[in-house]
Amino acid sequence: MSNAKSLEQLEQTQDFIRRHIGPSPAQVSDMLSALEVSSVEELVGQTVPAGIRLEQPLTVGESRTEVETLSYLKSVASKNKVFKSYIGQGYHPTHVPHVILRNVLENPGWYTAYTPYQPEIAQGRLESLLNFQTMTLDLTGLDLASASLLDESTAAAEAMGLAKRVSKAKKANAFFIADDVHTQTIDVVSTRAEQFGFEIIVGKAADAVNHEIFGALFQYPSTTGEVVDITDLIAGVQSKKAIACVAADIMSLLLLKAPGKLGADVVLGSAQRFGVPMGYGGPHAAFFATRDAYKRSLPGRIIGVSKDRLGNDALRMAMQTREQHIRRDKANSNICTAQVLLANMAAFYAVYHGPQGLKTIAQRIHRFADILAAGLQAKGVSLKHNTWFDTLTVVSDSKADVIARALASGVNFATNRDGEYSIAVSETTTRADVAQLFDIVLGEGHGLSVDAIAADIENNGSTSIPASLERDDEVLTHPNFNSYHSETEMLRYIKRLENKDLALNHSMISLGSCTMKLNATAEMIPITWPEFSNLHPFCPLDQAQGYQIMMGELHDWLVNITGYDAVSLQPNSGAQGEYAGLIAIRKYHESRGDAHRNVCLIPSSAHGTNPASAQMASMKIVVVDCDKNGNVDMADLKAKAEAVAENLSCIMITYPSTHGVYEETIREICDIIHQHGGQVYMDGANMNAQVGVTSPGFIGSDVSHLNLHKTFCIPHGGGGPGVGPIGVKSHLAPFMPNHSIINVPGTNESNGAVSAAPYGSASILPISWAYITMMGSEGLKQATEMAIVNANYLTHELSKHFPILYRGRNNRVAHECIVDLRPLKELSGITEMDVAKRLQDYGFHSPTMSFPVAGTLMIEPTESESKVEIDRFIEAMVSIKSEIDKVISGEWSIENNPLVFAPHTQGDVLGNEWDRAYDRFYAAFPVPSVAKNKFWPTVTRIDDVYGDRNLVCSCPPVETYRD
Template sequence: MPQLSHPHLAETSDPLSISLQELLYRSDSFRDRHIGPSESERQEMLEYLGYSNLDDLIKDVVPSKILLNRKLNLPLPKGEKEVLRDLKEIVSKNKIFRSYIGMGYNSCVTPAVIQRNVLENPGWYTAYTPYQAEIAQGRLEALINFQTMITDLTGMDVSNASLLDEATAAAEAMTMCYQLRGDDSGNSFFVSQSVHPQTLEVLRTRANPLGIQIVVGSFKKITGSRDFFGSLVQYPSTDGTIHDYSKFVDSMHAFETKVIVAADLMALTVLKSPGEFGADAVVGCSQRFGLPLGFGGPHAGFMATRDEYKRLMPGRLIGASKDSQGNMAYRLSLQTREQHIRRDKATSNICTAQVLLAVISSFYAVYHGPQGLKKIATRIHKLTAVLAEGLERLGYTINSKPFFDTIKVDLEQLTAAEIMSYAEQRRINLRQFNQHSVGISLDETVTLQDVQDILEVFHKGKSLPFSLEELVSSIEHHLPKELIRTSDYLTHPVFNSYHTETEMLRYIKRLEAKDLSLVHSMIPLGSCTMKLNSTTEMYPVTWPELGSIHPFAPASQTEGYRKIFGQLEKWLCEITGFAEVSLQPNAGSQGEYAGLLAIRGYHQSRNEVHRDICLIPISAHGTNPASAVMAGFKVVVVSCDENGNINIDDLREKAEKHKNELGALMVTYPSTHGVFEEGIIEICKIIHDNGGQVYMDGANMNAQVAITRPGDIGADVCHLNLHKTFCIPHGGGGPGVGPIGVAEHLVPFLPGHALIDNGTGITQGAVSSAPWGSASINVISWSYIAMMGEEGLNLATKTAILNANYMAKKLNNAYGVLYKGNAGLVAHECILDTRNLKKTSGVEAEDIAKRLMDYGFHAPTMSFPVPGTLMIEPTESESKSELDRFIDSMISIRAEITEIEEGKLDKMDNPLKGAPHTASMVINDGWNRKYPRQRAAYPLPFLVTNKFWPSVGRIDNVYGDRNLICTCLPISEYGN
């Protein structure tokens, strides 16, 4: 079918006047469904701003020196049906084999009630990080269920609410132990040779910049020493053997060496918990609790530890506190670990999690309950025992006893290559350890027929000389008696109440109803880009051609995935102006880290290891300094001027002062203050002239796409948040994808992976467990770009800037916009200055944030990058009517503040200080506020027919941190 060009299409009331070419495009135009304001609404907003067209507005917003003077070389946009058809054709090139490779990845069953009502439900996947806890009680409860599940199964005191994957969780645990080391401890970290190989590689990547020495060996032969500050073992081991680590733990503890255990959650339902034999921390992944393989992700890693270490534990921790009515409520706890507060002193650079995936895994545990999980695990183990018995009858030796679900088979009759060939004929994947042994890992999807097929592979494809019924009747379990679990787990009623689909469905919906997401209203969070995550983009994620592929499946089976990656990387290169892109980083923080490692590797290759100074503007995202420290840099802060721009004189002075040691500058563009800084080219030149490299934080890329490019501006590397600019949903605080684009000279220093050959010759270490990180959700961004094309992306960026400026001007008189660029304009976001209100009325930014809940809105980004302010980003997906609804709400709140200033409302007893107002508060006969109930709940007319009720009143954060509760509450507290 020939491709049609399509010039910009004007709106028309006469369909007969549209050409056939335009009509074919318009009938399935995704662009017009993604971008909120219509053309007439855009024109109306432009006229309000004093412009006749978008191009003139952009010329005043974006410095002329960096404006693109050509169109991006991207394919013409496709309609939604066409994209789904083409994508189906591509992913059909993937071959769905039965994968028994293991290595921490197992096929599983996502219960249909969870898949349809959580994974595929925008009410769950479009919510934001639960910073505003009063309108996030649903996912907070699901996450505290997750934490309880992890602590119960691991036998530890406290768990975080998920990390990115197992390998990075292990790396985070290692650095936590490094911070806990004694004055006389060395810098060595012991890793058992039986851990998963991808974990070892990520540990090595993480250890190198920090000066940590990784020592690999047998846990049975290693002797305790002050040289080791920490150690890591796998339980069960990567070859399937279940080891008793009790003596090892004792020997390590004798020298105050911490012990980390990487554990399999399913195995822990039948095996003694690591906490029971003395582990200091337990890490792993909840993938086999209902999460599709997805060629490596996204999945929910986890980390649990002892209570005494909780303040050093990376990631998020969900806790409980009390609300204004004395009811228990959930919230994020111990926020002093947040990077925006501690910056280069933060314990980790992790600023996201895998919330949606952790939620799914927690629901999996709730649905099955302890008995259901134990049945699944027992069935897996017994089928593995049947398989082992059959292999031994065929003359093979099992070299991994005792085992749970994985066996290592020693080969004598056949080579591994021959076994793999027989397996391929039956569309089966096994793990090859070496030429003389293979591994087999079973899972909950396996049947007796699957076991028979595997046995026939080892019998050269011939029929078996025995029946499976014989094997079943003769097998015994292979769990070591001293490690069989006797302790209880998941005893809380929440894990024992929702085992029918009816009850489970109602529980899921009850929690969903407590959370505000994009299905309710715009989420105007500055720097977070909460835009449309279209159904068409999301629809393919659960296709088996994408979800059923093991991350270490042979390349011959992943042709579809590789084609998608190749095209997406090519498009992102064109969009950013870089030579190559790596999709491996599975979060923005990981992208920052990988980008800085690339710079570090480049300097090392030029014998300039001493270039370890990283300049970072004081306005930067808090993850920037935390990532710099992790990558081995020393942070030097650069000031900003009164307009919020980088102080170029201060930058030049510090760049020249550290000329011999300058490694990098980290800069966000447009700036974190929401403006296109005119001096960005000069800034990049100063760094290059002094021997450094420029790292650009791509958090604000939504203001750049198709109108300017980081590579053209002068950046050497830039990470992209695909969960922002390129439409992967935030998922309530995760998943994310943070790929990096690099200039030609940095290509050799992109992340590699020891377990694949990507043909690039890249030898850098991995930063994520899987070669392509959260692979399965990259199709979302692929679909977005394919449907938008150059014209759509260009219009989206311009509309995002238009919406932000429209909102800024509308709200300027009420609040004041703190920073503006050329012609008094902002980029794609703006900062409202609410700091003076505390003096005039006692109202703070938090009060406005809570009051917005009564109007049905999530608050803007609060107190970042400037304390006491609100940063708003409307995105291009919000219609003018939704923008106006939010603007009206903010102006209404300002009017309430004025009444406080004028004494018409009490300074302490007013709608802002009392917010948010729940339904139970408003209907309570004991209402004794100095303002009426209707004003509390229905301050504007539109709320009468469109009301979202917060489920709890304002939460007491201080009480929550002083009285930390981070596992499930007593059942009496549920339903409040």
């Protein structure tokens, strides 16, 4: 019996591993046979250099079952104390409409989709993002909006960067921040300014005009709640040829005059309180709007309206040439992710409630603030301001007693100013809550009646919003915000958009470098638990003990997995992680008297974020050549490292390489950099080919960022959320990000923040925690091994039909391969774009196109795809090759073939006219397997040039819908 029981336990602990890893044992055997090896170990031995193989296994523990994992994590989460939060400062409790919670946040059709670089199969999410942009434009009163940024504070830092680029005050090097801006925003912007060499001046808002500046930032309403007309402040800044930026509360803009109407050049803020949980800090979508004149300097992505091949309106990402992956160190920003999933939630929140519903919510919030203020003032309590939207700041000599009563009642106030505390009411505040607040501030027996005060305000009116600042224009007039207010209609609208998008719940997304693996349901469940989702990021640490336990375990596991000594969880994207890692390197050099070390070596094959991040850290970039096999050219590296040795700061290198091979010289590369006094930054994009087999710390790197949304299963969310923590060796640990409100242990107090919240996007960290827990040491290694097996099998089969551009030792690839389409293009005229679009007809998202080499496809199957799905993809690619062959042979002309007309919509195939050289049925169902699970693109090939020449970045006018 004991043996039977242990066998049962073994089967249970292995259960999640076998469900995460796609191929069955029989399929693995078949793939190994095709590769002519006898075991997975033999293949890994042929692929990974022996000198970097880990000598000891990982020690993250044994695999746990889904039931064990969720049970344990629930017990950890229960250690969090979910107090009523009145802290405000950019974070507020909110009601997530259940129709959005279930059908967007918890729906893999929304959270597993990729960034909409293939717009024909992303029209649903693009429409939702266009709603987000339209909402932003209406509320801010400006001309052009992005499709979201990472958080409010980093959006403010991006505003500073835009201001420097476009300001005509060219000699100015200072940026002014009003001292009533959120503390965390001052922190993040100051950190960014330090890297750029800008001077930051923090002072009273009225003092902005007394300085030579290129830009200024104001908060509207202020962090302590005051509502002030900033029209003259904005005009004063602009009179100095500087750019006026305003950080605004999105809910207040339903009642307050739009900052754009006050003259602002840039308006930004957080969309969190539009139906997104606080989640101990994130992820949340920031909104960002500016003037049309500054469109080419706008950071982040813009969704624009264009036309498809048949003349239908179609959406796409506009002006992509501004993005870091193309412009590299000349890009506006190093941002490589937006917060798409959260922007979609905020947009749907606005669609569901509509303009009147949103205004009602805002009025209710403001009315409760009025009631609270009137009651407190009636009892002699002194308020700092006589205007407000939702936040009251009390000036008190009994602050300690009040805070003690609040904590005893399960209530949090903002307390980070001497002699003052603030109370921010929210959408979730009730009459009973206001009565409780009276009890806390005044003590029991105060005799106040909420209803009586409310009636008095109703009779006499309110002056807490100045009449000159009351909003008097219509907002959200587009039909999308006025049509879906019943749950039935909203449910169908969400579903209609979801059906237009291809996500992982339909088919493999084989994007090289982006690792679109399984996001298991059990990993996703904890993020909506109130114990994780309802905590304010600035609550007292004793209320977040569950978070501290979970994050502490995740930290220790990542240390073990990476071979580093410490990890910062603050960066909330891979790009932010790169930035944070480079800051650590820069501060380390400065601490040793080597502030002059500012040269960053970057291989020519690097991700576009690498040079963009190095530029943001004010480093001088020197590009290192690659040899004909795609490896770093060692002779060129040695020569350039020696030439810049005096000023060498670091190298940024990806491993396995961006070309998909384990470079044999990686340890030598690290040694060369160290010999010349530099640090090694290893990009974590391909960490999923290292876990359990090797590690950056073991190889010799000093710092890496980890894409938790790639290797560690946080979903891509349609282009965000992501998390990009950094791992560092001990000598860099003191230089990791800190935070001005919640101190991060182990870092220097003077270190600035890179994200608004101390632990970044904390609410999605349970996803990676659960993945590591359920995989355990053995499963994590198996995932890496199977990624290698799947990639090599795919490469082996495709190599029979296409040239493979780079291979490593023993003719093997790592976790991805690059198919070279250039020879076929020369023979046929068919481009890599044609192949990418034709794959949509086969039900597949294109692999990574023209990166890192133009005219190629970089393909990564990941470990969680079965051989059946990989074979289906191979079948599609082989079929497409046969179609190209027909063009080469002359059977089809270059102007008339299924590739150049791809993708084919239902309307295209069923149209009255058909003058193609191929059959209608073949256009839609090129191989029999497609008919079993047909995905129909909803628009044909989109005209990128038209969209950029006719830039429209808000919902099309009503007339379009009538047509």
